[in-house]
Amino acid sequence: MELDEVDRRILNALQGGFPICARPYRVAAECLGLSERRLTARLKRLLKERVLTRFGPLYNADRMGGSNVLAAMAVPEADYENVATIVNARPEIAHNYRREHRLNMWFVGAGETPEAVEAAFRQIEAATGLVVYRFPKEREYFVELKLKL
Amino acid sequence: MKLDVADRRLVMATQAGLPLVGQPYKAIAEQLDISAEEVMRRLAAMQAAGVLRRIGAVPNHYALGYRANGMTVWDVADAGVDELGERVGRLAFVSHCYRRPRHLPDWPYNLFAMVHGRDRAEVEAYRTELRAILGPACRAEDVLYSSGILKKTGLRIGG
Numbered sequence: 001m002e003l004d005e006v007d008r009r010i011l012n013a014l015q016g017g018f019p020i021c022a023r024p025y026r027v028a029a030e031c032l033g034l035s036e037r038r039l040t041a042r043l044k045r046l047l048k049e050r051v052l053t054r055f056g057p058l059y060n061a062d063r064m065g066g067s068n069v070l071a072a073m074a075v076p077e078a079d080y081e082n083v084a085t086i087v088n089a090r091p092e093i094a095h096n097y098r099r100e101h102r103l104n105m106w107f108v109g110a111g112e113t114p115e116a117v118e119a120a121f122r123q124i125e126a127a128t129g130l131v132v133y134r135f136p137k138e139r140e141y142f143v144e145l146k147l148k149l
Numbered sequence: 150m151k152l153d154v155a156d157r158r159l160v161m162a163t164q165a166g167l168p169l170v171g172q173p174y175k176a177i178a179e180q181l182d183i184s185a186e187e188v189m190r191r192l193a194a195m196q197a198a199g200v201l202r203r204i205g206a207v208p209n210h211y212a213l214g215y216r217a218n219g220m221t222v223w224d225v226a227d228a229g230v231d232e233l234g235e236r237v238g239r240l241a242f243v244s245h246c247y248r249r250p251r252h253l254p255d256w257p258y259n260l261f262a263m264v265h266g267r268d269r270a271e272v273e274a275y276r277t278e279l280r281a282i283l284g285p286a287c288r289a290e291d292v293l294y295s296s297g298i299l300k301k302t303g304l305r306i307g308g
Contacts, residue, residue: 001212016203020189020196023171040169046206047166053207056167057192059160063200064152070249088300096299099220101291103256106220107300133252135261139231141238141246148241 001049006034010042011051012148062137067114068094070135071121072103073128080104086127092120103133150198155183159191167204210244215265217294219272221279222258224251224289230260233283237262240282242275257289269294 003011009032019027029039046052061068075083080098087093087107096107109117121132152160158181167173174192175185195201210218225233230248237260238246245263262279266272276292 011206011208014206015208016205018167018204020174020192020204022175022185024173025169025171036171043206044169050209050212053209054166055169055206056165057160057163057204058202058207059164059195060200060202063150063198064160065150084299093300094302096301097295098297098299099293099295101293103293105299106293133256135249137247137249139234139248141231141234141248143238143243143246 001051003051006038006042007046007051010034010039010046014055061110062140066110066112067117068137069109069114069117069121070106070137071109072099072106072133072135073124073130074102075105075128075130079128083128083130087124090120090124092117150195150200152195152200155181155187156191156195159188160195163192210265214267217266217269217272219264219266219269219276219292219294221262221264221272221276221292222290223260223262223279223283223287224257225260225283226286226288227259229286233286234260236282237279240275240278242266258291264292 013032014028018024021027023036025040026036029036032039034042043052043055047055073083083105084096087096087105092109092111094108094110096105098104099106109120111117111120121134124130125132159177162177162181168176170176172185174188178185178188181188192201192204196204234246234248237243242264243262244265245261247261248259249261251257251259264272264275264279266275272292272294276290280287280290
């Protein structure tokens, strides 16, 4: 989809800061020089065309009392699909990506407690015979949201 | 922040997005059988506590032409890593930036910065910029390009 000037203005201005008030679309639209209806119609289209993944709150799972840990494995290519099936079958595994490296499988374990995540990693190690490298966050550096279009 | 049952219901009801209606918080409130004021009060409290990072448009990098994503990783001297990590996080092309443990000798890297570009050449140009910023504090580096999504689920909340 081709973005026009109005789409770009909306995307650049509304990656955050959407107000919490009775008529937030109207308030946001006024700041952009648009009508409320025009803004919601544009957002509808941007969502339908999948330019936006979603419009709404972006939560920080780390601050919700649960535990999220990034982990990786070096999986032999011949076993890759089998290992992916074993890893993905665990409900604690939230994301799993193939990456081009000796450590070629990267996933996130998510659970109510660090112990629950650790138990899932141990079970994956037992089921695959591979080492799960744990990469828990030691520190998060501030990132601004700033994709400019 | 410890979320209570009502907070968690609110998170589950809104994590896929806000309704595109004139009074979206009221629409959610009706669905949860609480008042619009309570929805707004709880969202504001979660935002103040950092549980809610922000409210707005979440762009689809891939659809916008940002097709290459590289997890850049760096072995940065411990003494300088936090100051440099803060600087790297502020760069426009970095979407996530974390300090994580090394696993020596296999994995010497302690600074992770996710970089998005239209193609790998653009990501490589950003790596060059990062290299210049990190300077002599950085002793080794690599980039891991993603080549497939094996699993992706929505937010799950603990507690």
